[in-house]
Amino acid sequence: MSSLWLISQHVRSMSEPQLSMLWSLAADIQEELRQGAAKPYRDVIKVCWGDLHSGRLKPLTFVRQVLAACFYPQLLESSKLPPDVKRRAEWLLERCEGGSVGSYTLTAGIGDVVQRISEFIRRRDGGVPSRPENIFITSGSQRALTKVLKVLVSSEASPRAGVLVPVPGHSVTMSSAVAQGAVTVPYFLCEEEGWTLKVEELQRALDSAQGVCSPLALYVINPGNPAGLVQSRESMQEVVRFVAEKKLFLLADEVYQDYVHGGSSRFVSYKRVVAEMEAPLSDSVQLASFHSASKGTMGECGLRAGFVELLNVDSAVMEFVYKLFSTDSCAAVSGQVALDVMSCPPRPGDPSYPRYRQETQHIRSTLAHNVKRAQEVLDRLPGLSCQPAAGGAFLFPRVQLPPKALRRAQEAGIEPDTFYCMKLLEEAGVLVSPGCDFGQKEGTHHFRVSLLVCSDVMEELLRRVSSFQTDFMKEFS
Template sequence: MLREISPRVRRILPSEQENLIRCAARIRTELQQGVKKPYKDLIDVSWGDAHRLGMKPLSFVRQVIAACLYPALLQSGRLPIDAQQRAQRLMAECEGGSVGSYTASRGIPHVQRSVTDFIFRRDGGVPSNPENIFIFNGSQCALSFVLKLLAQGEGLPQTAVLTPVPTYQTFTMALAEQGVMMVPYQLCEEEGWALKVEELRRVLRASRGHCSPRALYVINPGNPTGHVQSRKSIEEVIRFAAEEKLFLMADEVYQGSVHGEESVFVSYKKVLFEMGQEYSDSVELASFHSVSKGFMGECGLRGGYVELVNLDPAVMGVAHMLLSTMSSSAVIGQIALDILTNPPQPGDPSYPSYSKEVRLSQDTLVRNMRLAQEVLGGLPGVSCQVVWGGIYVFPRLHLPPRAVELAKKQGVEADLLYCSRLLEEAGVCAGPGCEHGQKEGTYHLRFCVMTPPENLEEMLRRLKTFHIRFLSEFS
């Protein structure tokens, strides 16, 4: 019998949202059984899962995958010729011509080359080497892999990672699982959730007496905050990492979801290489991307990659060895990754429909984000920084003291109390700020806007009605 649990596993803290998820499941079952509620359905916007929220998959992605899974479709005459050709090419890259085969541990070489070509184009000609591309079942697996390379020691020599607050729960769980300490640095809410180097210096100095900070983790565009770093900000972070000899981990999975009029995504790698050899030859960097976010939204297909830059050859050797102990990533996710990084081009038969569907997805995100911020801006007791990227809104809740006191009596955070009531009374499931970390005495709400407009409109209508009633009750 299993009697002892690993101390690392025990250090993984349960999600604050687990009770909300269980409650949402109960409510959904009750609605199906005909139990009368003030609402006819449950709206769950707590997930960053576009398809779960009603967005449609891109046709070309599914056509290629369908043909790879069932090659008889290639003779059906129902698929565009370029979808057929892509499927045939990808199957030819698989052992035995089948997507049911294992692939090389780092991924299908053809897909690795697609990723490097994508990075080369994205970064304006900055070189990328397929040998530095490691493909995983999503970016979260890639993050855990890099943390495993970094992790060592207990106590003073224990590896630590400077981590933004707010952040998302699964990353903090991954830190605990790998035995890595989290050193939180606060993003500046009053300045649009800006990343301040002074804050990085402060927490680094404070942490060095009880752990060994070895890496700096950044999320750009931010999750859950939606901030987008400027080139100047990225340069400052790179200089700081170089001065302190910190390994940079750049989570850039929302790079295809920048929608602010004054914002543009610039990768950490591009800035690093444009800062000159003093930095481009020495700063160690891992950059992550995924098919789960942005216009593709293929969370369930599980495809992502990490590009490792400037690692010592001996460390790269260990990385290859470590990866060989794992099963290769899912081939279907690799196919989606190939399409993300090498989509249909002008002149291809599928290009008109593909570009139309991508544009619809992007337009929906922009429209929804503006609507959400407009509604939130008109609510008393709510303030929301402008969101420039990503798929979430993270407004601050200025809750009445009586509500805060009630939450304390119940042993929960006030925004968790708020979300519990929102779920029960309005049928809306959103994430509480305490799930993501926040300054003491502040409360927030996170919800995803990557959903059909009519869903968001109904969700915001319920939120507005509930919020005004909640304030009235506790004022």
């Protein structure tokens, strides 16, 4: 039998993101530029994903100093490192087998680092208890989500399991659900009201699943990706009541909790909302909440470390959770170091605190500036409209494509917004993600643009997009 037949049917049904094709095109363009090709731009600005460091925003000094000392302990003898950096590196190395970050750790992570993550969660949530034994460190939050889905979803179940997912939403999560054998059931965020999540839309989605699958989980992203919604406590309470009534497991993707920039908006975790509601909700709603060192001011995407905390999961089920997470080797120790710093950063009075505070404030102020500036510019351009983003790292503008552009896309055999993004890349040297990768209402077209870039890159980006959009509308109207 050909090895091809051994591939899961669920994996075969996964679609390749349109961004993959655009990424290959960007690589070709970069090579042409290196060879001296004449183009109206000197480089490709890649704002297709939320990578803080690729956007030329600098890593946090304290994080890199601690990492450096852990990887090269001889630095601990140097006078160039602040005392609190040395103390942190020594503390971490004492918890590594053989005093080396090259050693394995427990599958769930270094025990004392998990404890500090638990303390971080408790502080974040106003004192709501957090139990270290319910926390698992993994190679990124998406890895943790995949593990939880494996517990929830049986590929042999009939009817198939269903997971309610937001549209627009994170495409990797949708692919992960499909790969486990689940059916993704879309619920649409309301674009006209700032991408709000409405419980009546959740009910519509649930009703649409009848006869197709058996929904068992609801996936929410707060703050939103790509839409930038920050849910109010009242909205979250409605969602909690809904999942309790419908007996759904709640999957809360909260990796952008450090990025809230919308006036009176404030991040509140689903863990806190559930815990502060009256019984039986507070002790019965089953929840998995995810966070990561890749996002927020930490921005260490390449270190690949995240964690999941489980709440109100039955002890019998937790036995299977422990077994499943134990099938993996530990997450990279470098990522665990980053999670430790994220959970327990320098505090007032520490030698590294002034610099740490200045650097984190610079990242947040740059993002807030970019959000405001990009919204103003994009919303004024012909054929574009942009809902404000209260949080997260992206904007998700809507593109009104003229009939001529739609015909050209159809002739090329590609999605309309992929055609638009391809033209933007070829003519302006700007790489963004097409809206079809995130889901969207039929007949609408969008693109996602990351705002995690330094201010001068943002200005150049907006200049290029403005010029391109004007010419595009002239060409295709």
